[in-house]
Every structure is written in C-alpha cells, then in structure tokens.
Amino acid sequence: MYYVSLIVFVTVTVLGKSVHATEKIPYTIERIPPIDERNDVGPEICRECIKESVSAINVLLNLILDEGIIGSCGDLCGALANKTSSKGLGDVCLVVCNVVGIGEFIRLLEHTDLDPIWYCQIADLCPINDHGDAKFVYFHMIPSTGRVGTEFIIDCSFTSKNGTGPGMLSITIVTPQNQSASNDFLLDAKKPGIYDQRIAVKTFDRECSSPTDSCNGFPTGTYNVTAYLCDGECGSHHPHSSIYDVGHTSFVVTP
Numbered sequence: 308m309y310y311v312s313l314i315v316f317v318t319v320t321v322l323g324k325s326v327h328a329t330e331k332i333p334y335t336i337e338r339i340p341p342i343d344e345r346n347d348v349g350p351e352i353c354r355e356c357i358k359e360s361v362s363a364i365n366v367l368l369n370l371i372l373d374e375g376i377i378g379s380c381g382d383l384c385g386a387l388a389n390k391t392s393s394k395g396l397g398d399v400c401l402v403v404c405n406v407v408g409i410g411e412f413i414r415l416l417e418h419t420d421l422d423p424i425w426y427c428q429i430a431d432l433c434p435i436n437d438h439g440d441a442k443f444v445y446f447h448m449i450p451s452t453g454r455v456g457t458e459f460i461i462d463c464s465f466t467s468k469n470g471t472g473p474g475m476l477s478i479t480i481v482t483p484q485n486q487s488a489s490n491d492f493l494l495d496a497k498k499p500g501i502y503d504q505r506i507a508v509k510t511f512d513r514e515c516s517s518p519t520d521s522c523n524g525f526p527t528g529t530y531n532v533t534a535y536l537c538d539g540e541c542g543s544h545h546p547h548s549s550i551y552d553v554g555h556t557s558f559v560v561t562p
C-alpha cells in the first residue's frame with residue numbers, strides 16, 4: 308500500500324490517521340469531535356465527495372500506470388466507474404476531467420498533485436470561499452507538563468469574520484530528539500463565527516516487559532507543536548488554497 312507515498316499521505320489525511328511518522332513515534336494524535344458542528348456550510352455532500360475521491364484518485368492513478376488508459380476523459384472515467392462499480396464516481400471524474408482537460412488531468416494524477424478538496428471543488432460538490440479568513444484566538448496545551456502516559460489536549464479556538472472554505476487543520480509534533488509526526492484533519496467550510504477544536508495527543512505508557520527493559524527510554528523533554536489552519540489542503544498550490552494561520556505551542560513530558 309505504500310508504493311506511492313503521496314497517495315498514502317492523501318488517503319491518510321482524510322481518514323485522520325498519523326502520517327509522516329518515522330517508526331517509534333511515542334504518541335498518537337486524534338481529533339476530539341466538536342459537540343456542535345451545526346454552523347458548517349453544506350458539509351455532508353462535500354465531506355462524502357472528499358472521502359470518496361481519495362480512493363477514486365488512487366484507482367485513477369492505477370488505471371493510468373498499470374493499464375495505460377489515457378485516451379480520453381470518457382475512457383478513463385468510464386474505466387473508473389467500471390473498476391469501482393460506481394457510476395457516481397465516474398460522473399464526478401468526468402466533470403473534473405472535462406474541466407481541466409485530459410492531458411492536464413493525467414499530468415496531475417501522475418504527479419500525485421490532485422488534492423481531494425480541490426477535486427471536489429472543481430466538481431462543484433464542495434463550496435469555495437476565496438474571501439475566507441481564520442485566525443487562532445488561542446492555541447495551547449492542557450496540561451503543559453505531564454508524566455509519560457499523559458493524554459495531552461491541544462486546545463485551540465479560531466475566529467472567522469468572512470467564514471472559511473473547506474480546509475484542513477494540520478498538526479505536526481516534534482519530539483525532543485527532533486523526530487516529527489503529522490496528522491491532518493478535514494475542516495468543513497464554516498460560517499463566520501468562533502470555533503473550538505480539540506486534538507488529543509496521547510503519549511504511550513511505558514512498556515516494561517522485563518525489569519531490565521528500556522522503560523526508562525521514553526523520550527522525555529519538550530515537544531514542539533505546530534498547527535497550520537488552511538483553506539483547502541495545507542501545502543496545496545491549487546486555487547482556493549492558502550494558509551489562514553499558524554499556531555505554535557509545546558508541552559513537556561517528564562519521567
């Protein structure tokens with residue numbers, strides 16, 4: 308499954324699992340779902356599209372690379388519909404492919420440069436807000452210091468005057484040994500307002516399988532936390548994508 312790392316990145320992005328993790332990262336990063344998501348703008352169909360397009364983009368790449376299907380939008384998207392037994396996926400593909408053109412569509416796929424949010428915006432299934440904005444009001448850890456095994460919470464809030472497009476909160480945590488792991492969370496488009504986000508960072512319990520084991524080896528010290536709040540996919544250079552704000556904080560793990 309890891310033969311095309313960027314595809315894996317995108318896949319993982321939307322499912323909210325850890326990515327970019329070197330082995331033995333001593334924590335997990337999980338979103339705590341907000342209680343109230345009623346202010347989201349038309350989230351359902353957009354969220355569905357993003358989720359589905361992640362696998363569609365994978366299948367499309369395989370169709371191009373393995374089966375050499377590159378003739379026309381109809382061929383490629385028809386093959387996608389066949390492969391996935393989903394006419395819907397084929398239809399969305401056809402809209403996007405016709406908008407960007409078959410040549411560009413294939414180029415984007417081959418360069419794993421088709422981010423799912425943008426894909427769904429081209430297909431007109433996700434909203435676009437090019438006058439959106441968002442700024443962190445606060446961004447901190449609770450607690451700021453804790454022993455090995457503590458669940459730390461990234462507690463943050465952002466405010467938006469014009470609302471936001473569908474986007475992403477991307478969290479990177481750097482260990483005292485300078486290893487890093489990231490996790491990305493999809494954010495639905497928002498109306499103007501203030502939004503709280505909470506992300507749980509669970510440091511692993513010590514595992515002392517034998518008394519002489521390396522249970523003292525847990526990396527204690529300062530962990531730096533950086534969050535990007537983005538319109539569209541963080542790091543995307545496509546239209547309707549930008550970084551709204553960046554937050555920094557840290558927490559200390561003690562023995």
Ligand SMILES: *[C@@H]1O[C@H](CO)[C@@H](O)[C@H](O)[C@H]1NC(C)=O
Nearest residue numbers: 381382383384385386387389
């Ligand atoms: C889809 O599958 C059908 C039936 O197997 C086949 O006739 C058709 O040519 C396929 N279409 C594409 C675009 O591959």
Ligand SMILES: *[C@@H]1O[C@H](CO)[C@@H](O)[C@H](O)[C@H]1NC(C)=O
Nearest residue numbers: 437438439440441468469470
């Ligand atoms: C909000 O939108 C208006 C126009 O719709 C724009 O002039 C303004 O710059 C936007 N504000 C921010 C903070 O982006």
Ligand SMILES: *[C@@H]1O[C@H](CO)[C@@H](O)[C@H](O)[C@H]1NC(C)=O
Nearest residue numbers: 481482483484485529530531
């Ligand atoms: C964490 O951030 C502090 C202050 O910005 C910096 O001095 C330190 O080098 C960073 N640690 C790592 C491992 O990057």
Ligand SMILES: *[C@@H]1O[C@H](CO)[C@@H](O)[C@H](O)[C@H]1NC(C)=O
Nearest residue numbers: 481482483484485486487488
């Ligand atoms: C941490 O690692 C990054 C690359 O992953 C490197 O650019 C940076 O200089 C390193 N920082 C320290 C303090 O070693």
